[in-house]
Each structure stands twice: as C-alpha cells, then as structure tokens.
Amino acid sequence: MPQALHYLKETPSQTAGPYVHIGLLPNFCGLQGIYPSDLGSRLVNERTLGERVSISGRVFDGAGEPLRDCVIEFWQADHAGLYPSPSETRGAADPNFAGWGRVGADPATGIYRFDTIKPGRVPFPGGGLQAPHVSLWIVARGINLGLNTRMYFSDEADANAGDPILARIEQKSRLKTLIGERQGDAYTFDIRLQGADETVFFDI
Amino acid sequence: MSDSLGNAAPETGAFFPRDRRWHPPALAPGYKTTVLRSPQRPLVAFSNTLSEMTGPAFGHSLLGELDNDLIHNFARPGESAQGPRIIVHGRVLDERARPVPGVLIEFWQANAAGRYRHKKDGYLAPLDPDFGGCGRAISAEDGSYAFRTIKPGPYPWPNGVNDWRPAHIHFSVFGSGFAQRLITQMYFEGDPLIRHCPILATIPDPAAIEQLIAPLDLGATIPMDATAYRFDIVLRGRRSTLFENRLEGN
Numbered sequence: 523m524p525q526a527l528h529y530l531k532e533t534p535s536q537t538a539g540p541y542v543h544i545g546l547l548p549n550f551c552g553l554q555g556i557y558p559s560d561l562g563s564r565l566v567n568e569r570t571l572g573e574r575v576s577i578s579g580r581v582f583d584g585a586g587e588p589l590r591d592c593v594i595e596f597w598q599a600d601h602a603g604l605y606p607s608p609s610e611t612r613g614a615a616d617p618n619f620a621g622w623g624r625v626g627a628d629p630a631t632g633i634y635r636f637d638t639i640k641p642g643r644v645p646f647p648g649g650g651l652q653a654p655h656v657s658l659w660i661v662a663r664g665i666n667l668g669l670n671t672r673m674y675f676s677d678e679a680d681a682n683a684g685d686p687i688l689a690r691i692e693q694k695s696r697l698k699t700l701i702g703e704r705q706g707d708a709y710t711f712d713i714r715l716q717g718a719d720e721t722v723f724f725d726i
Numbered sequence: 727m728s729d730s731l732g733n734a735a736p737e738t739g740a741f742f743p744r745d746r747r748w749h750p751p752a753l754a755p756g757y758k759t760t761v762l763r764s765p766q767r768p769l770v771a772f773s774n775t776l777s778e779m780t781g782p783a784f785g786h787s788l789l790g791e792l793d794n795d796l797i798h799n800f801a802r803p804g805e806s807a808q809g810p811r812i813i814v815h816g817r818v819l820d821e822r823a824r825p826v827p828g829v830l831i832e833f834w835q836a837n838a839a840g841r842y843r844h845k846k847d848g849y850l851a852p853l854d855p856d857f858g859g860c861g862r863a864i865s866a867e868d869g870s871y872a873f874r875t876i877k878p879g880p881y882p883w884p885n886g887v888n889d890w891r892p893a894h895i896h897f898s899v900f901g902s903g904f905a906q907r908l909i910t911q912m913y914f915e916g917d918p919l920i921r922h923c924p925i926l927a928t929i930p931d932p933a934a935i936e937q938l939i940a941p942l943d944l945g946a947t948i949p950m951d952a953t954a955y956r957f958d959i960v961l962r963g964r965r966s967t968l969f970e971n972r973l974e975g976n
Contacts, residue, residue, distance in 0.1 A: 539911075
C-alpha cells in the first residue's frame with residue numbers, strides 16, 4: 523500500500539430550504555431585532571467610484587413560474603476590475619465598494635433587484651481580459667447545490683465577443699442567457715432553470 | 727469594508743474541482759421540488775479565474791454580542807428559549823485538512839417544537855416567544871467556531887403524504903473564495919428520522935450522509951448547563967502553488 527494522502531471530502535450540500543430567509547435575510551422576512559440590518563443589502567455608498575447601475579430580474583422554474591423564495595448572492599469587481607478580497611493581490615479595491623451582495627426574491631412577484639456599479643475588466647489566467655461580469659450564486663428550496671452563473675452586460679458587445687469564458691460555450695444560441703439587457707441605467711437579467719432558454723450554469 | 731484577518735498570507739490558488747458525485751444531484755425526484763428547479767443541460771466547466779478565487783471577508787466587528795447564542799438573542803429580558811440546551815461546535819477545514827480562519831458561518835433552525843418563525847410555516851406546533859432562530863459566528867485562527875442554541879424539533883412537510891424532516895440546523899458557510907460558497911444541514915446522531923428523510927436521501931453516498939451527522943460530544947458539554955454536538959465543516963481546498971509559475975495578473 524502506498525502512503526495515504528489524507529485529503530478530506532467537501533461537506534455535502536443540502537438545499538437552503540423554504541426558510542432560508544431566517545438565516546440569510548432575517549429582517550427581510552420580518553424577523554427583526556437580532557441583526558441591525560441584513561448582510562449584503564448594500565454594495566455601494568455615496569462615495570463609491572464607478573457608473574451606478576441596477577440589476578433586476580426573476581428566476582423561473584421549468585413551468586415558467588417565478589421563484590418567490592430564492593436568494594441570490596452577487597460577487598463582482600470594482601470599477602477598476604479589482605476585487606475587495608484578501609485573495610486579491612494586484613492592489614487595493616475601492617474601500618467604498620463591498621463587491622458582494624445578497625437579495626431575496628420578492629415574495630409576491632419573484633423580482634430581485636440590487637444597486638451596484640458596473641465592474642471593470644478582470645484578467646484571465648494566462649493572459650487577456652475577461653469582459654465585465656457579475657458572478658451570481660442562486661439558492662432556494664428544491665435547489666440541492668447552489669447554482670453558479672454570470673451576468674455580462676449588453677452594452678459591452680466587443681468585450682463579450684472576446685471573453686474567454688463565453689468562448690467556452692459551444693451552443694452560441696445560449697450566449698444570450700448570460701447577457702443582462704440595458705435600458706437606461708437598469709439591466710434586466712432573468713434566469714431560467716429549465717426549458718429552451720435554460721440559463722447557462724457553470725461548474726467552477 | 728472588512729477588518730484585517732491577521733498576518734496569514736492570503737489564499738490565492740485555484741480550487742480543487744467540486745466532486746459532484748459526493749453532492750446531491752440537481753434532479754432528485756424523491757424530493758419533488760427539485761423536478762422543476764433542476765437545470766437539465768450540462769454545466770459548463772472552466773478553470774478558476776480571479777472571479778472565483780476571490781471572495782468577500784467579514785470582520786468580527788460585524789458580530790453582535792449574542793449572535794452566537796440563539797438561546798438569548800431573541801429572548802425577552804430575563805427569559806431564554808425553551809428546549810434542550812446544546813452547544814454546537816467544530817472546525818472549518820479545507821480538503822487539505824487545513825483550518826480555514828476568519829470565515830462567516832450563519833445558521834438557522836426551527837424551535838424545539840419544530841416550528842420556524844416564518845410566515846410560510848403553517849405547522850400547528852407553537853412558536854416560542856423567546857426564540858428567533860438565526861445566529862452567526864466567524865471561525866477563529868484554528869478554524870474553530872461554537873454557538874449555543876436549543877435542539878430543534880422534527881417537523882412534517884408537504885412532499886409525500888407523511889414526510890418528516892429529522893431535527894436539523896441549516897449552515898451557510900463562506901470561504902476565502904466565492905467558489906467555496908456552501909449551504910448545508912447538520913443532523914443529530916441517533917435521530918431515527920434520518921433514514922426516512924427524502925432530502926438526505928438526495929445524497930447518493932452513505933458516507934457523505936454520515937458527514938452531515940453530528941455526534942454527541944460529552945467532552946464539550948457543560949455540566950448542569952448544556953450538552954454538546956460536534957460538527958466539522960470541510961470547504962473546497964486550494965491547489966498548492968508549489969513550482970507553479972506566477973501567472974499574469976497574480
């Protein structure tokens with residue numbers, strides 16, 4: 523027998539369940555008095571650098587119904603393409619930008635919305651730049667392991683055309699599922715869990 | 727927007743790929759809600775970029791004094807939550823068995839009667855006026871965490887005609903990178919409902935199910951106060967950077 527390697531196995535995922543709001547967004551679901559505010563409710567403040575935009579949309583199930591109980595988390599670079607993270611070694615990101623946010627779908631309409639800034643471009647390992655994008659992580663009842671996807675920006679067509687991750691997608695007809703459509707300062711980004719226009723989800 | 731995490735070198739390597747045979751599959755028809763909420767196309771895989779290798783950090787200044795005490799963090803003055811008092815503790819490690827310090831852990835659960843403080847919960851069991859049901863902690867330098875709570879009750883749910891959830895506590899865990907983000911559930915040693923649970927049964931490997939069952943830890947109990955359960959959490963490991971060329975942008 524060779525020596526043992528002693529790696530551990532990642533803790534298996536379990537669904538966030540229908541009561542995920544109690545843990546992640548207690549004030550949002552009416553559980554007040556434990557935390558002063560819900561974590562991740564503000565990505566920007568009045569001094570944050572960059573172009574102010576909002577991103578909103580809905581997450582649809584295989585029957586075309588919006589999920590009214592999902593929680594979405596966002597992670598993105600600042601206006602200069604730097605992440606506000608200890609693992610960011612290229613420089614210091616904008617101290618007035620959180621980079622990470624969390625929202626719950628509206629319990630009546632299923633609409634989510636968050637206010638942020640448009641991110642800068644982030645290098646790709648081995649060279650080149652990625653197009654501006656926001657990473658998303660979606661959890662809900664009926665989702666056994668959080669879903670990873672990205673939103674790119676419709677007004678960045680040239681950058682999107684050269685993005686090395688988008689280039690990995692074999693069916694070019696699916697690219698549109700990753701593009702938030704701009705109208706004014708607002709982007710609409712709907713996510714479809716199933717169907718002909720199923721969103722591209724990533725194994726990262 | 728975060729405190730310093732000490733002098734440790736930042737974690738910058740790419741993550742080990744996720745072993746998706748160890749996790750529950752997206753489509754698990756025994757848990758009916760997955761049928762219309764499971765993506766059907768293959769996931770598109772790619773090697774980590776900075777967007778996956780970085781992640782938010784949260785400092786201890788985030789935490790309130792009672793955030794890790796669910797027995798008291800919603801209770802009226804002088805009161806405490808009803809139910810068996812327990813301590814849940816453990817360590818956050820990565821797949822290389824190294825402690826993961828400074829990560830935020832959030833937890834939520836039903837009360838001792840199996841009822842959640844949530845408008846969607848219609849179970850006839852009573853609410854406890856002194857129990858809210860959520861808390862949080864940040865792992866220490868050695869990866870350890872601990873909180874006080876009451877043991878949650880089992881409860882019925884509308885999946886099959888007579889399905890019950892074993893007693894459990896939900897955990898949400900951050901790592902040092904967004905690709906480590908994880909939500910799971912902790913179960914209690916000896917609960918006979920474990921082997922009947924359609925949500926646990928979504929996990930194919932019995933050894934993976936066992937990884938979610940916390941044993942009673944008499945060594946950590948406080949006499950005349952609380953019993954203790956131990957629950958270690960393992961996050962994805964990062965590749966070693968031995969002999970690795972420094973990549974552009976790193």
